[in-house]
Amino acid sequence: MQYEKEITLKNGAKCLLRGACEADAAEVLRTFDLTHTETEYLLTYPEENSFTVGQEAEFLKARSESKNAIEIAAFVDGRIVGTAGIDPIGDKEKLRHRADFGIAVEKAYWGRGIGKALTLACIECARHAGYLQIELEVVAENASAVRLYESVGFREYGRNPKGFRARSGWQALILMRLELDS
Template identity: 60%
Template structure:
């Protein structure tokens, strides 16, 4: 799946969102990253996106198939990460909207995510987009600093 778009956030920030390319944008060694991004770039139903602001990586997001079997092929998992210095500027919303668009284009019926319960800003953004909570895992995430944190599972019907 391919994606390449420039958007202007409500705060007036110009954000270029495109497929990932081999570089140091992920936590793989160069060979692993190259294989991973090549797989995403040639996949008809998965994608890894990178948001650039002034040529710098500001965040990443992607959608991954839950599975290829008929019983779960309608579902995709959505994940996003924004560098702290870019929080609150609309980049997360732009990446989320790009991923929703890509998930619809890929033919998914449901997009799913997990978010730490303490992340009120992200939860609000997801709810505004139509995501609804469907479950919680009290020890779903273990932070090096905060210990166990509750995860909220959310889904969006496409």
């Protein structure tokens, strides 16, 4: 999928939201490693990422050519400071209406509106792709993320009290979904 939009952040700075492409691979990996170091709220630890720059380039190329998946990068001053994406839950008929959503923003850029802008961009792309539902899991103690998702219409539909077994201990996950057909 393709996407591009310029937004103004809360501090007045410009931010370009654009579908990440092959040429962005090294910068996307840098951002991944940083964001996954800065918080316990993401799925993996940075050392668990086994992608090379070449593999990341292939992944991003596939996303840019896909009709139902995308990885959107947020650029501030020409540098990627966050990414978000949607992926199909499955390709079987009973699952084709569902997309999975994920997001990560560098801590230095939290609170500027990048997370909300990336989320709204993914919702727009999901609608364009024909999805009827977007799903996510969020660490329950990540109150700012929960508020963000609720502010754009996501609703809780369950909890997994031992969803993540982090190095710091168990983390409960809130399961959330956004219905796009209502």
